[in-house]
Every structure is written in structure tokens, then in C-alpha cells.
Amino acid sequence: MSASALPDPTPFGDGAWRWPRPPQADAATLLAALRAHPGVRDVVVTEAHVCVSFDPARPPSGVAERLAEAARAGGSEHALREVVIRVRYDGPDLESVAASAGLPPEEVAGRHAAASYRVALMGFLPGFAYLRGLDPRLELPRRSVPRPRVAAGAVAVAGPYSGVYPLDSPGGWHWIGSALDFRAFSPQAGATLRLGDRVRFERVE
Amino acid sequence: MTARLSVVSVAGPVLVQDAGRPGRMHEGIPPGGALVPELLAAANRALGNAPGEAALEIAGGCRLAAEGEALLLSLDGAPPQPLAPGGAREIGPGPALVRYLAVRGGLDVPEALGGRGTLLVAALGGFEGRALRRGDRIAVAGRTMGEPRAQGVALDLEPEAAIRVVPGPDLERFEADALERLLSADFRVSPIGDRVGTRLEGPPLVLRGPERGASLPMVRGAIQGTTGGAAIVLGPDHPTTGGYPVLATVIRADQGRLAARRPGSRVRFCGVSVEEARAALGDPPGALVRRATDGELARCLALRHEVFVVGQGVPAALEVDGLDPVCTHFVALSDGSLVGTARLRVTEEGHAKAERVAVRAGLRGQGIGAALMRAIEAEARRRGFAELRLHAQALVVPFYQGLGYAAEGPPFEEAGIPHRAMRRALRSV
Numbered sequence: 001m002s003a004s005a006l007p008d009p010t011p012f013g014d015g016a017w018r019w020p021r022p023p024q025a026d027a028a029t030l031l032a033a034l035r036a037h038p039g040v041r042d043v044v045v046t047e048a049h050v051c052v053s054f055d056p057a058r059p060p061s062g063v064a065e066r067l068a069e070a071a072r073a074g075g076s077e078h079a080l081r082e083v084v085i086r087v088r089y090d091g092p093d094l095e096s097v098a099a100s101a102g103l104p105p106e107e108v109a110g111r112h113a114a115a116s117y118r119v120a121l122m123g124f125l126p127g128f129a130y131l132r133g134l135d136p137r138l139e140l141p142r143r144s145v146p147r148p149r150v151a152a153g154a155v156a157v158a159g160p161y162s163g164v165y166p167l168d169s170p171g172g173w174h175w176i177g178s179a180l181d182f183r184a185f186s187p188q189a190g191a192t193l194r195l196g197d198r199v200r201f202e203r204v205e
Numbered sequence: 206m207t208a209r210l211s212v213v214s215v216a217g218p219v220l221v222q223d224a225g226r227p228g229r230m231h232e233g234i235p236p237g238g239a240l241v242p243e244l245l246a247a248a249n250r251a252l253g254n255a256p257g258e259a260a261l262e263i264a265g266g267c268r269l270a271a272e273g274e275a276l277l278l279s280l281d282g283a284p285p286q287p288l289a290p291g292g293a294r295e296i297g298p299g300p301a302l303v304r305y306l307a308v309r310g311g312l313d314v315p316e317a318l319g320g321r322g323t324l325l326v327a328a329l330g331g332f333e334g335r336a337l338r339r340g341d342r343i344a345v346a347g348r349t350m351g352e353p354r355a356q357g358v359a360l361d362l363e364p365e366a367a368i369r370v371v372p373g374p375d376l377e378r379f380e381a382d383a384l385e386r387l388l389s390a391d392f393r394v395s396p397i398g399d400r401v402g403t404r405l406e407g408p409p410l411v412l413r414g415p416e417r418g419a420s421l422p423m424v425r426g427a428i429q430g431t432t433g434g435a436a437i438v439l440g441p442d443h444p445t446t447g448g449y450p451v452l453a454t455v456i457r458a459d460q461g462r463l464a465a466r467r468p469g470s471r472v473r474f475c476g477v478s479v480e481e482a483r484a485a486l487g488d489p490p491g492a493l494v495r496r497a498t499d500g501e502l503a504r505c506l507a508l509r510h511e512v513f514v515v516g517q518g519v520p521a522a523l524e525v526d527g528l529d530p531v532c533t534h535f536v537a538l539s540d541g542s543l544v545g546t547a548r549l550r551v552t553e554e555g556h557a558k559a560e561r562v563a564v565r566a567g568l569r570g571q572g573i574g575a576a577l578m579r580a581i582e583a584e585a586r587r588r589g590f591a592e593l594r595l596h597a598q599a600l601v602v603p604f605y606q607g608l609g610y611a612a613e614g615p616p617f618e619e620a621g622i623p624h625r626a627m628r629r630a631l632r633s634v
Contacts, residue, residue, distance in 0.1 A: 014457055048419055126234040
């Protein structure tokens with residue numbers, strides 16, 4: 001794959017470009033390479049896109065080439081990081097998730113803790129990580145009526161993702177448990193999880 | 206004794222804000238920054254602070270007092286005013302949705318994750334991560350970079366001007382006429398809005414097909430269509446990803462101008478290219494085209510005299526036609542010296558017309574004239590004109606054709622020189 005194989009970016013206003021994410025490219029590698037590129041202010045890598053923000057008066061050069069190069073590079077050391085989060089499965093939606101999945105609550109907890117997850121994207125709230133790897137039996141659409149308040153540390157599922165709420169906030173995901181000794185965001189250190197991290201949940205009674 | 210600003214009372218949210226918190230969006234942390242960055246910069250510049258220095262963003266109003274030492278304050282760039290220790294100052298609502306009160310030296314709040322601004326959702330930054338309350342006392346820092354400007358810094362937020370957008374990036378996710386609706390309809394600022402986004406009331410921007418729910422990267426200025434059809438323009442504290450596709454994106458130069466509008470204000474949009482958006486920023490590197498200041502008009506007239514009167518033999522009495530005071534003038538500068546000028550005039554019939562396009566001899570053919578025309582087109586489009594007209598000297602008709610202008614009608618003489626009438630539509634994007 002050469003630089004010319006990348007499509008031109010779509011302008012996202014005058015201060016950002018968006019590309020379709022190159023297939024097979026490692027998200028954390030793309031993020032690190034683009035963040036290090038001169039003139040780049042912010043980079044957001046989602047499952048389908050790469051978005052690069054910059055000062056519109058000084059658009060950086062060579063970003064497409066850097067992206068193509070990073071897309072060829074494959075995985076990174078960083079991807080080996082694994083974070084273990086201890087969870088008590090006591091969330092207010094555990095019963096309803098169990099009913100929708102046709103499983104006993106005990107097995108919802110067991111399946112959720114048995115899976116191995118990967119941070120697929122960061123977004124929604126500071127420190128919120130969308131975790132891929134959820135047991136397909138636990139996939140549910142978001143709640144039809146979002147809760148006005150989900151507590152920081154809430155472990156939740158929606159669609160193909162699981163996540164841990166970093167802050168008290170409204171939320172539409174199904175709240176199945178509480179993370180113990182884990183903060184997804186701190187005002188001193190920022191987000192705890194990073195794109196590409198592996199995550200496991202450890203069940204605590 | 207430390208100089209402090211103390212809060213006597215508040216009548217709405219008062220937040221410490223600065224130039225933002227760049228480089229953290231990959232952690233889900235929004236870019237932040239002032240709702241109206243140019244107003245924050247004006248207040249700071251008036252005091253000799255760095256333009257992005259931490260200051261108070263005031264919605265509603267408040268009463269503040271000085272403690273310890275006299276403070277030098279500027280409200281929205283107004284001439285600096287001292288506030289003696291023990292003295293108080295009442296700040297009422299201003300013309301914009303928020304006002305900025307800066308203190309010479311800046312506010313001494315700690316930097317948190319690369320910025321001093323308040324991010325309420327995360328209780329991050331600012332003064333204890335929250336809005337100010339009665340009795341709060343904020344120390345004043347000593348970070349200055351120049352002298353105060355006694356005359357202050359004037360700023361026109363152009364509350365009636367169209368808000369310029371670059372179409373996309375998710376055009377294909379909307380009904381075919383959605384962009385045309387956005388660019389032709391009148392919207393109003395909804396009372397439901399905050400630093401996360403400005404909501405607009407107006408015709409729905411209808412999505413095509415089912416909601417996909419995939420999280421897309423977001424930027425400030427993104428105009429999201431929602432399944433309900435209401436439009437939201439993302440503000441400085443927007444989530445870094447979102448599920449709603451983006452029909453168009455407000456350009457950087459106009460993000461603050463939109464955020465400054467109060468609920469109920471009218472909003473019209475017009476489409477521009479990325480190049481026009483960057484030209485609107487005012488200070489691109491290299492040759493610089495921008496609106497002339499009042500003080501530059503004499504230099505513009507001198508250059509026109511050189512080009513038209515000396516160079517082409519146009520009578521001086523025709524060149525200076527008495528209409529300059531009602532025109533908007535533009536300058537092209539290279540290394541600080543004037544190399545081109547042009548003016549935009551609204552004719553008696555109500556048409557937008559480009560006139561007196563002059564580039565210094567020896568510097569033609571380098572794109573300076575084209576850059577001037579782009580600036581005039583952008584200004585005319587922003588003021589709601591659907592087309593731009595001009596009278597081209599016969600020799601330069603091909604130049605204007607290259608810029609998309611079509612000649613019409615027979616040639617005619619003006620100032621003894623053959624001309625053609627030309628025009629170009631401005632609505633197309």
C-alpha cells in the first residue's frame with residue numbers, strides 16, 4: 001500500500017480532515033504517529049475514521065503520507081498493555097439484561113467477566129472507553145429512556161460494547177455492575193484507558 | 206498582600222475560561238476554550254495579556270470586588286479600567302450571550318491537563334472545576350506580555366451576518382435537499398444551549414435511512430442533524446465522538462460569532478470553500494488579503510492612482526468617484542507593503558459589485574487579483590448576495606472568466622476604455 005492508495009481527506013470545516021480508517025491498520029499506532037506529526041493539534045481515531053485537527057491558518061503538510069506509513073506499520077508495543085478492573089455485579093439493570101438475554105443474572109455476570117476486551121475508541125465523555133469483545137448474548141440496544149444519572153464507576157453494556165462510566169452523567173447504557181478501585185478519568189492524569197489497551201473484568205462478590 | 210478578585214454575587218454561570226485544552230481529544234476530553242474566543246482575546250489584548258489568558262466568561266452578570274491591590278480590568282476589550290482595593294464592579298448583560306472580564310496578569314488558577322478553563326462535566330480546571338459562587342476569591346497572576354492599550358480593542362461580532370460553513374463531511378447521510386435547506390432557511394437560536402452546543406430552531410435537516418449509531422469523530426462547529434430533525438452546532442465542550450452525522454461545519458472564523466448570539470437571534474448560513482474559510486481568518490502566511498482598516502484607505506487611493514490614472518490614463522476625477530465612503534475596501538499586503546486593492550459596493554439597484562481591482566505593476570499574474578476577488582466574493586456571500594457583478598476592462602475579461610464570471614451584453618466604454626459587464630453566482634458551493 002502506498003501513500004497514493006489513501007483517498008484524499010474529507011474537509012471537516014477548515015480546521016480538520018477526516019479519512020476512512022485504513023483497513024487492517026492498528027488504531028494505537030495510527031494515533032501515536034499522527035499525534036507526533038508537526039502541526040497536528042488533535043487526533044481522534046474511531047472504528048471507521050481518522051480525524052486530524054489543526055490550526056486552520058497553518059494546515060500541516062505530510063499528514064496523508066504519515067497516515068499511510070503508520071497504516072503499513074502494523075501493531076505496536078503499546079497494544080500489549082492489559083488493565084484488570086475488579087467488578088461487583090450489582091447494577092440496577094442486571095435483572096433486565098438477564099431477562100432480555102434469556103440468561104440468569106449469575107450467568108450475565110459470568111459471561112461479562114469471562115470475555116477479553118480491547119479499547120476500540122475513546123469518546124462520549126472524558127475517559128470513556130468503548131470496549132469491544134462483549135459476549136454476543138449480552139448485546140442489547142441502548143435503553144429506550146436514558147437514565148438521568150449513571151454513577152462514575154458504573155460498568156455498563158450497549159450494542160457490541162461494554163464500558164465504565166468515568167463521571168456521574170446521564171447515560172443510555174445498561175448498568176450491570178460497579179468497578180472497584182478503578183477510575184476511568186481523573187482531573188490530574190486524564191483518561192486511564194488508552195486506545196488499543198486490553199481490558200479484563202475480574203468478578204468480585 | 207496578594208491581589209485577588211472576589212465574587213460578591215452572580216446572576217448566571219461565571220466560569221474561568223482560556224484558549225482551551227488542545228491535544229487531549231483522543232482521551233475523550235473536549236477541546237474547550239472560550240465560547241467567543243475573539244471576545245476573550247479582545248479583553249486580554251486590551252490589558253497586555255496573551256490573547257488566550259484565563260479570564261471570566263460571564264453569562265447573565267455578576268458583581269466583583271478587588272482585594273489587596275488595585276486590579277486593571279477590561280470587559281470585552283473595553284479600555285482598561287482600574288478597580289481599587291475594596292472597590293466593586295457590577296457587570297450586567299452585554300450585547301453577546303457571554304461577556305469576558307479579563308484582569309491584567311491573568312487569573313491564577315492551576316493548569317489542569319494543559320488548560321486553565323473549566324470543563325463542568327468533568328469538574329476539571331478553572332476554579333475548583335466549577336462555576337463561581339458568592340464569596341469565591343481568585344488570586345491574580347503576573348503573566349503579562351505587553352503594555353495595556355488605553356484605547357482598548359474594538360470588535361464587531363456582526364450579529365446579522367451569515368454564518369459561513371464548509372459543507373460535509375456526511376452529506377450523503379442526509380436527504381438530497383438538506384444542504385440547500387440549511388443554506389437558504391432562517392434559523393433561530395434556541396434557549397436550550399450551552400457550551401456543549403448551540404441548538405437551532407428551523408426546518409428539520411432530515412437524515413436519510415436508519416440511524417447507524419456508529420460513533421463518528423466530532424469537531425467544534427459541526428452541524429449535526431438529529432433523528433428529530435433539530436440542528437445542533439457543537440460548541441467548545443462537545444463530546445469528541447457522536448452518533449449523529451454532520452451536514453456542514455461552521456468555519457473557525459465564525460464559530461465565536463454564532464456562539465455569541467442570544468436565544469431568539471436569527472441565523473442564516475452560507476457555504477464557502479476551505480480556502481475562503483482560511484482567508485476569513487485574516488492572517489494567513491504569505492501574501493495577505495483582508496479588509497482595509499480606515500487608516501489604509503489613503504494608501505488604497507494612492508495605489509489606484511498609480512494603476513488607473515498614471516498607468517492607464519483614466520481621468521483622476523473619474524477614478525475618485527465619491528463612492529469610496531460607502532464601499533467595503535480590501536487590501537493585499539506582501540511583507541507589509543500594499544500590493545493590491547479592491548472595493549465592494551452595493552449599487553443603487555441593490556447589486557453587489559466588485560470595483561477598482563488594482564494590483565501593482567510588476568506583481569500581476571501571481572494570484573493577487575484572484576485572492577482579492579475571493580475575499581470580495583466571500584464578503585458578498587456572507588452579506589447574503591446571490592451573485593457578484595463587475596465591469597471588466599476588455600483586456601482582463603479572460604482573467605475573470607477564469608474565476609467563473611460570465612460576460613453578458615455588448616461591450617461598452619467607461620473612462621474611455623472598452624468594458625464588458627460580467628457576473629458570477631455566489632450560492633453554489
